Amino acid sequence: MDNQLVLLIEDDPEIVRILQAYFERDGFRTIAAGDAETGLAHHQRLRPDLVVLDIKLPRMDGYDVLAAIRRVADTPVIMVTALAEDLDKLQALRLGADDYVVKPFNPLEVVARARAILRRSLGHQNPAVTRIGPLTIDADAHIATVDSGAGAQVLALTRTEFRLLSHMARAPNRVFDRGELVDACLPEGEALDRTVDSHVSNLRRKLAKAGAEGLLSGVRGVGYRLGLPHE
CATH class of the missing domain: 1.10.10.10 (Winged helix-like DNA-binding domain superfamily/Winged helix DNA-binding domain)
Structure with a gap:
């Protein structure tokens, strides 16, 4: 599972830096986007193995980004957000998110959840x-x-x-x-x-x-x- 590409769509540079460090230490490759438009362009061009997506983004929120991704691909998506209400989680899951992590979070947990999702995805797709x-x-x-x-x-x-x-x-x-x-x-x-x-x-x-x-x-x-x- 090493060398898989994770796309981070997050406008907080410090969070991006932390997540990149933990994902790369665990054998993943990463690419980051600070806004929705850039994130969707990266998704279309690079076809990442997994997306970590913030909900509160400039100009276009993460729900719209998730919906746009789901119209063209079944890429696993983990929502990372400060919104902790059950309705927000249900909205993300209803739109097709694979998991939901609330800030502040433990980056080790985010990486562990990503690995679990990718294992399940690989089990269905068998792309080895x-x-x-x-x-x-x-x-x-x-x-x-x-x-x-x-x-x-x-x-x-x-x-x-x-x-x-x-x-x-x-x-x-x-x-x-x-x-x-x-x-x-x-x-x-x-x-x-x-x-x-x-x-x-x-x-x-x-x-x-x-x-x-x-x-x-x-x-x-x-x-x-x-x-x-x-x-």
């Missing part, structure tokens, strides 16, 4: 093993193999290459732009579009050598897609 044509990605074992007909060949991937492959495998045939891949997969010190190109080039070479040529392709002026060439 993904298959795209001859390619099999086992996220739990951190192994990617290609079956070329003569048996499965394990790909010798760097950590960043495996992140890129796993991220794109979540949505086969979708085109991912370079900026999204930078935000979702690259370490902070490598956050450059041309660095993505270098990693993807190495990844394509390794896939081709293992017998999966054409599985990872570039879309000129946009980015990259992972999928069978004829699809």
Whole structure:
């Protein structure tokens, strides 16, 4: 479950700092947004594994953000708010929140609840093993193999290459732009579009050598897609 992306939509910088520290210490990646519009844009572009959402946000409240998320995705959402009334909790749950934490909170509890929600979500979705044509990605074992007909060949991937492959495998045939891949997969010190190109080039070479040529392709002026060439 490590390396999953948590989107924090919260306008209090101190709360963001604390939550980021605790989530990242527990093996998660995080990205933060201080307002609803930015949060929804991050959600659409990055497709996080979980959202931690404040209710009191500038210009647009968390209920509206939650409703907007639920119109397009079933991403797990934890509401974090100073509103402790039962009616507020019921409103959040009715709109599709997975959990509700009242401020002041223990950040360890928020991380523990996030892990519990993601475990339940994974139990329903079973995304640990993904298959795209001859390619099999086992996220739990951190192994990617290609079956070329003569048996499965394990790909010798760097950590960043495996992140890129796993991220794109979540949505086969979708085109991912370079900026999204930078935000979702690259370490902070490598956050450059041309660095993505270098990693993807190495990844394509390794896939081709293992017998999966054409599985990872570039879309000129946009980015990259992972999928069978004829699809």
